[in-house]
Amino acid sequence: IKRMGINGEGIAYYQRLAVFIENGLPGEEVIALITEVHDNRAYGTIQEMIKESKNRTVPFCDVYIDCGGCQTQHYDYDAMLKQKKDIVIKALDRYVKDYDKQIIKDTMGMEDPLHYRNKASLPVRKLYGKNRFGMYQRNSNVFIPIDNCSIQHESVNIILKTIIKLMDQFNQNGFDPKTNQGFITNITVRITENLREAQVGFTTNTQQKLMDEMIYELIDHHPEIVSIYQVIDISHRKQKTTLIYGKETITENINGQSYELGFDMFFQLNTEQAEKFYTKMQTLIEDSEYQNVLDGNKGLSPIGMYLYQQEKPVFILSNNLIEQKKIKDLQKKYPTIHLIDSYERLKLDLMVFDPSRLGIPETDMKMIFKVKPKRIIYGSCNPSTLAKDLETLKSLYEIVEITPFDMFPYTSLVESITLLKLKG
Incomplete structure (x- = not known):
């Protein structure tokens, strides 16, 4: 494997044809099963490792192989910095x-490259009687439940867990596509790292109102939450965003500059x-x-x-x-x-x-x-x-x-x- 691709895959060559090897690392020699062949590229998966890279590490996340959030947990961080320069x-x-x-x-x-993301927007499902947040499996819409994300800020993880617990308590359920029950499809949590404010959004597939008791309980658990929205999916491309608690924005401060962050506003993660x-x-x-x-x-x-x-x-x-x-x-x-x-x-x-x-x-x-x-x-x-x-x-x-x-x-x-x- 000669180098790393822009999606984190290893790139090898067979008679000048680029072969993209899932989870392969530069310098490795592998026996690969070819899964797709096109005129200018092919795709494969590792079947046997002949020579392993000294920079290969054990992923720290239990669902890394299935989850689509990270691509390079199996690669030493310092080595990955060099690869990013090489990209x-x-x-x-x-x-x-x-x-x-x-x-x-x-x-x-x-x-310290862990817990760096100040915002999470994650799907929610009710599985086996319990609400769960998670991610989608790579290149699919298969829901992968997770309990804790190591790249999300700790405050984001804590708020997410509280929300899931309160959803169970107040019977405000995540959507189950198999039974067509439940109405909450997504939870968004954003925190401001420097000023420690938080903003929460509930995306729903109906106009059903969220229970006031759940919202009050959430605020009681987390007084740092100063802004809560409900986002209603009206159609495939249209949403209605409504402020249901607090102020419209949260405030972040970077290098002495203050930024008022609305729910839909882009800001570095x-x-x-x-x-x-x-x-x-x-x-x-x-x-x-x-x-x-x-x-x-x-x-x-x-x-x-x-x-x-x-x-x-x-x-x-x-x-x-x-x-x-x-x-x-x-x-x-x-x-x-x-x-x-x-x-x-x-x-x-x-x-x-x-x-x-x-x-x-x-x-x-x-x-x-x-x-x-x-x-x-x-x-x-x-x-x-x-x-x-x-x-x-x-x-x-x-x-x-x-x-x-x-x-x-x-x-x-x-x-x-x-x-x-x-x-x-």
Whole structure:
């Protein structure tokens, strides 16, 4: 097995055909059963281990093999950090011509990579007379009950256990697809690690109201819960979200910046690593000695909140009416924000992007080539789209450095921050 794939599988080669080996590790020699064959790839499972990697470890979770939450518990953590750097290198090798591998730094990992997730959203079922929370088996909809998750924050686990106990006590049952009984399909728990507030959501498949007594008992057990929602699945793609207790948001604080988190608002799931990630971005921003900047995230994001408070002009480009309304609301609090609908005649020292897994949108890429900012800071959650974007940009920009971050230990996911400087 030559290397690790983006989903945590081992990749071997048979006559130049890539063979993806489930739970295989780089350096191992195995006899594999081939389960699928396609024109450019094949899939297999380990039948016999001939040479085992020195980095193979015993998974710490009892349901690891079945659960779809983690992919790399069987791999030594420090070795996995090196693999995450290698995943970035392999992506650039594939898409970027002629680059210096020295620009890719070592992966920023965690000293203690357990209990890092500040949010859980888990399915609920009633099994053998008891309510259980769990996960779905890999690549299936088979429910796997779990009692404790080692990557969830301890406070999240404790609240989940209390909820399940109270559901049994008050006969507020999880949905059972076999009998079509029960109405709670999912439980969401989010905690703020720094300020210790909690938010809970119950997803239901009917408009049946949750028992007030259960809610009061839950709050009595956990006074840190300051926000509770019921989310009703109206149809396959439509939900109705209703606040049933407390305030609409909970407050998190990262690097001195406060963030009000609504129930549906995206926020980094790993608070400790988010602090490192945004500290790195802030350092690169400060080192840029910029006079003006474009926030490519178009509004409310942790790095945007930092930019708005620096007393320098921050431009946000948007032609979307919904986006514009949100940005105008932000302008009331942050007068440094300048909403623009065109980049013609715009001159910038710096652009900051932290896009989705799809990478920098084509419209923003056109803006970069028109405006030619002196520096670009690019936060990425997908090495492949990062590499494709860098290949596009390197005709104008020097790739100065790429720092990978392990935001999700024991998964194959890797994020990164890249600094680019205008050539010439």
